[in-house]
Amino acid sequence: MNTLFPIFVKMNQIQTLLVGAGPVGLEKLQAIFRSSPLANVKIVAEEVIPEVFEFIADKESIQLEQRLFEESDLEGKDLVVVASNNPELNKHIRALSINRHILLNVADKPELCDFYLGSIVQKGNLKIGISTNGKSPTMAKRLKEFFNEILPEEIDETLELLQEYRNQLRGDLEHKIKQLNAHTQDIVSKK
Structure with a gap:
């Protein structure tokens, strides 16, 4: 673990x-x-x-x-x-x-x-850290290569739009979180 x-x-x-x-x-x-x-x-x-x-x-x-x-x-x-x-x-x-x-x-x-x-995947403002708990730096490197390939270059534009959307949301924190979760779920599930 x-x-x-x-x-x-x-x-x-x-x-x-x-x-x-x-x-x-x-x-x-x-x-x-x-x-x-x-x-x-x-x-x-x-x-x-x-x-x-x-x-x-x-x-x-x-x-x-x-x-x-x-x-x-x-x-x-x-x-x-x-x-x-x-x-x-x-x-x-x-x-x-x-x-x-x-x-x-x-x-x-x-x-x-x-x-x-750990290995780091970075596309603009998105940064993903990968750890194998010190067991296999080679596996971490392979996963880094995989994520670099599948993440679109436009991910930073998406993050900018999400920040604008977040800044426009009104209501309490719980409402904002629900709205952002629903919105990002749609983004991630689109193919």
Whole structure:
């Protein structure tokens, strides 16, 4: 059973630390910025691949410090993503994060994670998160491809129209919910 609670985080309103700037660190960084182009991220890494330098060149909300991780790097952080192949460092950061009540993701180590970076389907304002509870990132990727194919490009126009409709509705919240449910049911059931 998947007991994860899905949330969408306003990454521009929190402080994120990324430890590691190799290929996996780049992958995590790209995933964050694909969904949240204004995310505030500090990267700490002893070694940085050229692609990371290229990726961050035009992003003012990213700070890079090329050095070893220090405990003080966690100060003021709300979220930590670790892309390190050093098991001792991973466990050390896990312990520090627990003591500071900071949510942690350690790449490819589900047992050390408080959260996972799932696959994301995005078409305009519609965003769908897909989780396999850490069991199969490959299946999540396949589902992402499936949803990207079947969701129409015009979905954003539909969302804009629904927002206008919602803003025009009168009555109490319960009435508005019933109206919106009826209207969206028609949209989804049309073939």
